[in-house]
Amino acid sequence: MLGTTLIISPYFEKEGIIHQSSCVNTLQQNGLAERKNRHLLETTRALLFQHQVLKNYWGEAVLTSMYLINRIPSRVIGFKSPLNYLSEFFLKNNFYSKIPPRIFGCVTYVHIHKHQRDKLDARALKCVFIRYSIT
């Protein structure tokens, strides 16, 4: 990229990764990351407002946004979802979960396994859904 600075850090030197950093006060050269951040935050705000979730759950909302954005078709990659597109390159990789989507902040019932309850105990625990599992 024109006008960007090349950075040498001990870690990247060891790994052989080329690091391009934008010029001072030129966020525009990091446009893709900035736009992704905006998209993430827009989705995050929507998630939080939807069920009036407290602000200190923003981290969970950001991670949920990431989970959703990775699974929603995007125009720039020909209306495929990033996850689908990535799996086209790595066919054997079945590493990411395909849990059906839930509303952020909705009530979920978590099953209590047999060894954690006796016969007359409740079989589920009432919880609030705040994020998807990473794996």
Next chain:
Amino acid sequence: MPSHQYQPCPSSKKIIVADGSLTTVAGQGTIPLNPVFTLKRVLHVSNLTANLLSIRKLIKDINCSVTFFLDHCIFQDLATGRTIGQARVKDGLYMLEVQGSSSNSPSLSFISVNSNKTDVWNHHCRLGHLSFKTLRNMFPSLFKNLDVEQFHCEICEFAKHHRVPFPTSDSRSVSPFTIIHSDIWGPYNIPNISGAKGFVTFINDCTRMTWVYLLKRKSDVSRILPNFTNMIRNQFRVSIKGFRTNNARDYFNHITIL
């Protein structure tokens, strides 16, 4: 037009007309058009073929507002909001309509809009250095033989200077993990329940796959970054070739900038 309180002027009193030459003023007077619409200090200049009216002076004298439309303009009293006069466009000029005189004989006209560079400049300055493009949209007749490109205002350069828009890059790497874009968000004043105050994003340029890691402090990035590259190497059997960020100082404490 009958003029009240007409007084002849000494021959030394002259005005400068549009072509820059001097013309003698024969006299001065007041013309009442209707009870609320009086033209004060009207100069009698016999050499002029059209009767000109200064909007600036009129607004100052009778406290009114003037609204220009495509084919007419309206004079309104500022105190009452009443329309006290109007003008219609004829041959590119706004002709003031005077009660009692036939509309065929233009007894009084004024050039408020004329294809003249000076007028464009006056309008530009009066309207708070409005852009010439908007000015052309508002008064197309002003720009009859003129082009927007001909006008360059230095004050506007100082007041409204912008950066040149950045060229949009449509290059995208063809294989995943050739380039990773990264950005740090935060710190945010409300910590997450896990204590995190910001997050770092890693975006794969080719597939737009995004990874987000929560950060307790900015220096966590230097710990997360090796974990991320290791995760990519193990899961996908590829290594990252390029890394593009905003401000390298956030990522490493000890760096050398080339």
